[in-house]
Amino acid sequence: MMRKHENWADPGLLDEVRNYGKFDANACLNCGGCTIVCKLTSDSNTFSPRRDIQYVRAGLKDKLRGSLGPWLCYYCGDCATSCPRQTETGESMMTLRRYLTALYDWTGLSAKFYKSKVWEIGALATIGLAMLASIILYLYPHRLLEFGSLFSLSAVFAVSLVVFIPNILRMFWFTLGRSNPRPPFWLYLTELRTLVLHALSQLQLRKCKEKAFWFKHLFVVYGYGLTLILVILVESFKTYIRPGYHPFEQPGIDPYKLAVIVVLAVLFVFTAILVVDRVKKQEAMHKFSEFSDWLFPIWLSTLVFMLFLAYVSLSLGVKEVGYGIYVIFLVLLSPWALIIVPFGKTPHLLYRPLAVYFHAVKEKATQMELGKEGKTSLEG
Ligand code: SF4
């Protein structure tokens, strides 16, 4: 059954979407070339870049909000070569991902930050300066590292509870919660393997022609995940069971410290490669870069480099240098954890595998419904 207002057109949708980046919808001939050439569209045709472009052109906001398509596009750029109007379909999908991220975000802050650099830079500076003032007034140099671990752990929990979980529920509600046919509950359970597989392997990206990007992307995701586990969970746990203790305040090197330093070094190399790729603009996905596209890799590589330097200095016993660099790290970490991670590009890492999962559930539910209808008409 069609929902009330589902097909009402919003004439302002195209302008609204363009607040989030390049979107060349008017040039599109609706020829379908991009959908044919895209390796990520499935046989059942439930993902079609052309369809999402048409939703925007027609002002179908409700349809666009319920679409998983933009998350299934990995911006490989294969479709750009086939488009007779050079509409840069991949970049349009990127713009839609920013738009949807803002729609899912119940706080409204993602929309504010995507649309206004003044707001975003103001928020980043305010939080960074507040952290610097707290360090100068209350912390330096006592229990600085212990505070850093506990701040990181608290930020992860707070951001997950207040921002990520509600926003994921909103994504679910917009895309699957009201879908017809309604998938049975057991389908969500059986398709969980799709979620795990795609979260761990980024398999969609591997289907694109450019395999090197998949490899770099995977290293950044794993490096980031390992850093979170080693630096946040393990350090906080050690500090929790022995108050006043932090592994990097102890002299010498041990296997744990060595592992952290190696992971940080590898993560720095791969995040720096992402920055260089964006500067070179050789791949399709790096041709157009919005502020948020630069912010993520530059901030992350700087953050990782600072932590690497601080930990190496402390391990070598150069304590004053290590503490000084750790202060810079904390000043950069606070806006990263409280602004860039919850309201910037990082939620894309969550939404992508979730979209593949929701998409699989939706496809299976549709196939079951078609099977039922076929059976009924044969019996009739
Ligand atoms: S190939 Fe280009 S013109 Fe054709 S549907 Fe896709 S975006 Fe539109």
Ligand code: SF4
């Ligand atoms: S950029 Fe790649 S993944 Fe995205 S629609 Fe085009 S061909 Fe498909």
